[in-house]
Amino acid sequence: MAMPDSVKTSTEYPIPEKMKAWVLGDPGNLSYEDKAVPVPSRAEVLVRIDAVAICATDLEIIYHGPPAMIEGGLPFNKGFTPGHEYMGTVVALGPGVDEYKIGERVTVEIHAGCGQCKRCREGMYTSCHNYGKNYGDVDKGHRANGFTTDGGFTEYQVNHINTLVHVDDSMSDEEATLVVTAGTAMYGLTELGGLVAGESVVVTGPGPIGLLGVAVAKALGAQPVILTGTRDNRLDIGKQLGADHVINVRNENPVEAVRKLTNGKGVDYVVECSAAPNAVNDAAQMVNRGGKICLAAFPHESPGVDIAHLVRNNIYLYGIRGEGKTATHRAEAFMRQKRFDATLIHTHTFAMSDLLEAIRYAKDRVEDAIKVVVKNDHAVAKNAIAAE
Numbered sequence: 401m402a403m404p405d406s407v408k409t410s411t412e413y414p415i416p417e418k419m420k421a422w423v424l425g426d427p428g429n430l431s432y433e434d435k436a437v438p439v440p441s442r443a444e445v446l447v448r449i450d451a452v453a454i455c456a457t458d459l460e461i462i463y464h465g466p467p468a469m470i471e472g473g474l475p476f477n478k479g480f481t482p483g484h485e486y487m488g489t490v491v492a493l494g495p496g497v498d499e500y501k502i503g504e505r506v507t508v509e510i511h512a513g514c515g516q517c518k519r520c521r522e523g524m525y526t527s528c529h530n531y532g533k534n535y536g537d538v539d540k541g542h543r544a545n546g547f548t549t550d551g552g553f554t555e556y557q558v559n560h561i562n563t564l565v566h567v568d569d570s571m572s573d574e575e576a577t578l579v580v581t582a583g584t585a586m587y588g589l590t591e592l593g594g595l596v597a598g599e600s601v602v603v604t605g606p607g608p609i610g611l612l613g614v615a616v617a618k619a620l621g622a623q624p625v626i627l628t629g630t631r632d633n634r635l636d637i638g639k640q641l642g643a644d645h646v647i648n649v650r651n652e653n654p655v656e657a658v659r660k661l662t663n664g665k666g667v668d669y670v671v672e673c674s675a676a677p678n679a680v681n682d683a684a685q686m687v688n689r690g691g692k693i694c695l696a697a698f699p700h701e702s703p704g705v706d707i708a709h710l711v712r713n714n715i716y717l718y719g720i721r722g723e724g725k726t727a728t729h730r731a732e733a734f735m736r737q738k739r740f741d742a743t744l745i746h747t748h749t750f751a752m753s754d755l756l757e758a759i760r761y762a763k764d765r766v767e768d769a770i771k772v773v774v775k776n777d778h779a780v781a782k783n784a785i786a787a788e
């Protein structure tokens with residue numbers, strides 16, 4: 401028996417002592433190895449991982465390292481398992497847990513935070529002041545799965561109950577993996593001011609967060625919602641998710657196009673998801689005076705920014721990280737109510753053992769891949785039974 405007596409388990413979900421896990425070696429190098437199944441502590445549950453979506457940030461971590469931080473440094477050759485956009489089934493309860501039941505389907509937020517710093521106390525646990533401090537004599541218990549602790553490219557993982565989001569039965573495993581992406585878009589819009597109904601929004605960059613940013617903005621009542629990008633097929637998906645106008649920046653100047661669509665005024669909000677070199681300056685030209693810009697992408701370079709323009713026009717600039725203030729719960733509510741169809745951005749599914757091929761699809765956008773999901777065999781088997 402792998403679990404101590406203080407952990408509640410059920411014969412319905414027998415837990416093995418070992419599991420298969422993808423482990424990061426040198427940059428870009430993953431191997432499929434045996435690991436011990438982790439044990440949930442107080443206020444934690446053990447999640448049997450059913451499905452995991454691959455995120456652009458996973459690729460950043462696997463090939464470059466940051467924003468992952470393991471034992472105070474880069475995540476390479478430390479036995480670290482990446483992957484953070486996962487969902488699954490609660491199979492064991494740590495001491496004192498009665499908030500969730502064994503057998504309950506859940507999707508997870510990434511960041512548990514330390515729970516004791518100023519930002520965690522404010523609900524901004526994605527900006528925890530003790531980020532990555534969970535080892536040796538600086539152990540503050542910070543958890544961000546797939547960033548500062550082991551993540552989802554495996555069979556089981558422990559999660560703090562604060563990071564769990566109940567998944568409605570009407571939602572497929574694949575759709576449930578997208579809740580955290582929609583939650584990130586929701587957090588960005590919340591931080592910009594929350595009440596978006598009747599206000600105009602530009603989303604730059606039709607990646608997963610941008611596309612679900614369109615969907616969430618529309619579900620919040622924004623009008624018009626304008627999406628910019630370079631790929632027509634993705635812009636079309638943006639339209640299906642609620643964009644009133646799309647602008648292909650290869651064919652027209654996006655700043656001029658946005659100005660034209662808003663009678664020369666510009667929009668109230670820009671959600672920047674493109675990481676394009678001139679994205680901040682373009683966004684500053686797209687918003688109206690007093691408008692707000694949310695930065696949700698990680699650019700590699702640090703381009704020059706026309707700060708005088710920002711100051712003269714009272715433009716607010718917000719960096720947002722991840723999915724704070726339980727935004728995923730609000731995103732899941734929209735998805736449960738079918739306010740938008742997040743599955744439009746899910747394009748491919750692979751077996752967990754085929755993770756390397758799945759990563760190739762995500763990285764090289766093979767067959768126009770957007771969200772690529774990997775599933776464990778037990779989840780595939782469960783769905784086959786459900787379909788009969």
Ligand SMILES: [Zn+2]
Nearest residue numbers: 455456457485
């Ligand atoms: Zn992600």
Ligand SMILES: [Zn+2]
Nearest residue numbers: 514517520528
């Ligand atoms: Zn904290």
